[in-house]
Amino acid sequence: MIELITTAESYQQAEALLDAGADTLYVGGHPFGLRLPNPLSIEEIGKIVTYAHRRGKKVTVACNALMHNEQIEKLPLYLTRLAELEVDTITIGDPGAIFVLKELQLPLKFFYDAGTLVTSAEQIAFWIGQGASGAVAARELTLKELIAMQQKLEQPIEVQVYGPTCIHQSGRPLLTNYYHYTGSDGPVTKDQGLYLRDPKNEESQYPIFEDEDGTHIFSTEDLSLMGQLKVMHEQGLNTWKLDGVLLHGEAFVRVAALFHEARLAIESGAFVPESFCNRLAKLQPEHRPLGTGFYMKNPEDVH
Amino acid sequence: MMNMIEKKPEVLAPAGNLEKLKMAIRYGADAVYIGGQAFGLRSRAGNFTYEEMTEGVTFAHDRGAKVYVAANMVTHEGDAKGADVFFKTLKDIRVDAVIVSDPALIVVCANAAPGLPIHLSTQASATNYKTLEFWKSMGLERVVLAREVGIEEIREMRRHTDIEIEAFVHGAMCIAYSGRCTLSNHMVNRDANRGGCAQSCRWKYDLFEMDGGKEESLLRDDEPFSMSAVDLSMLHHLPDMIDAGVNSLKIEGRMKSIHYVSTVANVYRNVVDAYCSDPEHFTFDPAWDEEIWKVAQRDLSTGFYYGVPTEKEQLFGKVRKIPKYTFAAQVLDYNPDTHIATLEQRNNFGVGEEVEFYGPGFAHFKQTVRDLWNEDGEPIDRAPNPMMTVTMTVDAAVEPYFLMRKK
Missing domain, CATH: 3.20.20.380 (Copper homeostasis (CutC) domain)
Structure with a gap:
């Protein structure tokens, strides 16, 4: 069974995403969830959970921030409320949050999600030993590595099959600091369309923004594993995440619908990757090239 | 008390x-x-x-x-x-x-x-x-x-x-949360978390906003964006x-x-x-x-x-020049009677130069190199060869493993 997980930025988009075929909605808010399309309040999350459950679908809530004392102290209340809402799963990236969850003995399932630090089956086995139901794989892994990892584990490895990937998180306000150095102010937020370019690489354009968690930088390309979905399915990688952190509203829903269609085609044996890749390229915003990131590289190419 | x-x-x-x-x-x-x-x-x-x-x-x-x-x-x-x-x-x-x-x-x-x-x-x-x-x-x-x-x-x-x-x-x-930066992975195929960090954060970048498909530079005064x-x-x-x-x-x-x-x-x-x-x-x-x-x-x-x-804790603009000292020699031996120290050269130095000796326990003194002999006891002006052994008169007592630096 393939599970299609998509971020959701609002109740309205959540409805549309479920219509489009999403199985699980990924939502969250500050100060516990990282790099979300739109941080939601606990009330908004509650509404989405109720709605999704009514339709027999699931909701995962992001609790994957690196937490400071102040956040960890607020966490028990937040987790308690998520448990009351009967949220299906949460993501955790800070071992302190696992410690809190154990102390509270709440009936909350969690996936371990520490971004680029999840790179082997043995690591994931460790977190499963600490209660995790699965893990979110680093985007810096190759498909070969992912397949080898999944073959060693019964619990699912979640793989990002679409969207931008974060390549840098700083605790500092790097944009603000730059503007202040030059004695000015300037845009810093996510939806202002800010980019960095390495002058030595003309084609590079790395989205950058600041929020409560610091500064985040993303890859030039939106990841897409559309062409590899069939292989993934055959090799047991069946938990697919679509990240809409930089793609909003209907545009993201259309992408999700296409991945759902691809999933159905794979299940019925009618999947033609070229056709789906072409259709995805047409949906893709012009200034965001698609790519396969590290997935199609050889493990030896990165060292 | x-x-x-x-x-x-x-x-x-x-x-x-x-x-x-x-x-x-x-x-x-x-x-x-x-x-x-x-x-x-x-x-x-x-x-x-x-x-x-x-x-x-x-x-x-x-x-x-x-x-x-x-x-x-x-x-x-x-x-x-x-x-x-x-x-x-x-x-x-x-x-x-x-x-x-x-x-x-x-x-x-x-x-x-x-x-x-x-x-x-x-x-x-x-x-x-x-x-x-x-x-x-x-x-x-x-x-x-x-x-x-x-x-x-x-x-x-x-x-x-x-x-x-x-x-x-x-x-x-690191300017990032340590471990949470893969700039090197994505920019030069080197895995920062496996020893390959290329210090990409210290590079210079363009910064721009995308407005309806058009790029608008946000750089000010020709100062590149950096995260150093x-x-x-x-x-x-x-x-x-x-x-x-x-x-x-x-x-x-x-x-x-x-x-x-x-x-x-x-x-x-x-x-x-x-x-x-x-x-x-x-x-x-x-x-x-x-x-x-x-x-x-x-x-x-x-x-x-x-x-x-x-911004004060980041490197922007022209980097301030910090006085650089060079490691010049290491003390191998010292004769308290003659005040002559035996040194192993680590960087070129010579007679007339101002040097500083320092040692464990925060010992310090400065002096000018007044004399210098090679291993055969012949007077020389400079100690040009890496690791060569030389002797010189020192102004205060030193011990083996004292180090000598110069500006």
Whole structure:
């Protein structure tokens, strides 16, 4: 069974995403969830959970921030409320949050999600030993590595099959600091369309923004594993995440619908990757090239 | 009344090779951290063979010092092969602890080398006390804090947990949360978490906004965007670190020189001793500051300890020129009757030049080189050859392992 997980930025988009075929909605808010399309309040999350459950679908809530004392102290209340809402799963990236969850003995399932630090089956086995139901794989892994990892584990490895990937998180306000150095102010937020370019690489354009968690930088390309979905399915990688952190509203829903269609085609044996890749390229915003990131590289190419 | 601090925190220095390990300990480090031939993050630092480790550990233990081995790589499939033998060998060598961030390696270490203490690397970004409690419950003895933690947060942690806390006090810093940066992976196919960091954060970038498909530059005054952090120095604030309950004061720099490591260890040793022997009457000696600047490579700041760093804690514009000293020679021997020292040359120097000698215990003096002889006792003007042995008259007593620097 393939599970299609998509971020959701609002109740309205959540409805549309479920219509489009999403199985699980990924939502969250500050100060516990990282790099979300739109941080939601606990009330908004509650509404989405109720709605999704009514339709027999699931909701995962992001609790994957690196937490400071102040956040960890607020966490028990937040987790308690998520448990009351009967949220299906949460993501955790800070071992302190696992410690809190154990102390509270709440009936909350969690996936371990520490971004680029999840790179082997043995690591994931460790977190499963600490209660995790699965893990979110680093985007810096190759498909070969992912397949080898999944073959060693019964619990699912979640793989990002679409969207931008974060390549840098700083605790500092790097944009603000730059503007202040030059004695000015300037845009810093996510939806202002800010980019960095390495002058030595003309084609590079790395989205950058600041929020409560610091500064985040993303890859030039939106990841897409559309062409590899069939292989993934055959090799047991069946938990697919679509990240809409930089793609909003209907545009993201259309992408999700296409991945759902691809999933159905794979299940019925009618999947033609070229056709789906072409259709995805047409949906893709012009200034965001698609790519396969590290997935199609050889493990030896990165060292 | 004097109120001594009985449990002094450890001064922990980096050691890129055996020579640096010995020098760091001679210059006051209570402990050093080194890298092995595998599983570390400093593929370019001179890493230790088992034989060198054995010699280093013996040298350290003979002097009451400790040796930690960094094995803080984030492993991919297959990378952990041989880690069991590695950790078991370290335990047999009597290494005092390993520094690990990858839970897969923690498990291997705990199984293969039970009893070998494990410290959590800063790469794991521990930023709250529940995280410290988690790792304590896993059997770890110590956590190296993330560099994003403030002094107040450390105090709070100390109130909630008794696991040992190690924190950086000096050296270069990641601008990102350590371990949470893959700029190098994406830009040059080098895995930062497996020792390949290309320091892409210190490069210069264009910054622009995309407005309806059109690029609009946001650069001001031709100043490129950069994310380069100035270095950390808590030299002026060690009492805060010690009072907050930090058990180990960590100096960054396994790639740094003997000159750097000896100088920084010497200064921190001296400050920690001065404060702990009489905290109430402690005053900061400007000579400590002066000394640190002799080996500074960038401007210095207090990182996140007193708040989120501003633009002043980043390198922009024209980088300020810091007076550079060069390591000129090491003392091999000294004759108190003739006041003649035997030196091993490390950089070209000669008669007439102003030099400075320094040694363990914060010993210092400056002088002009008045005379110089080669190994055959013939007078020479300069000592041009690397590692050549020379003699010269010195103005004050020196001892073997005193070092000589020049501007």
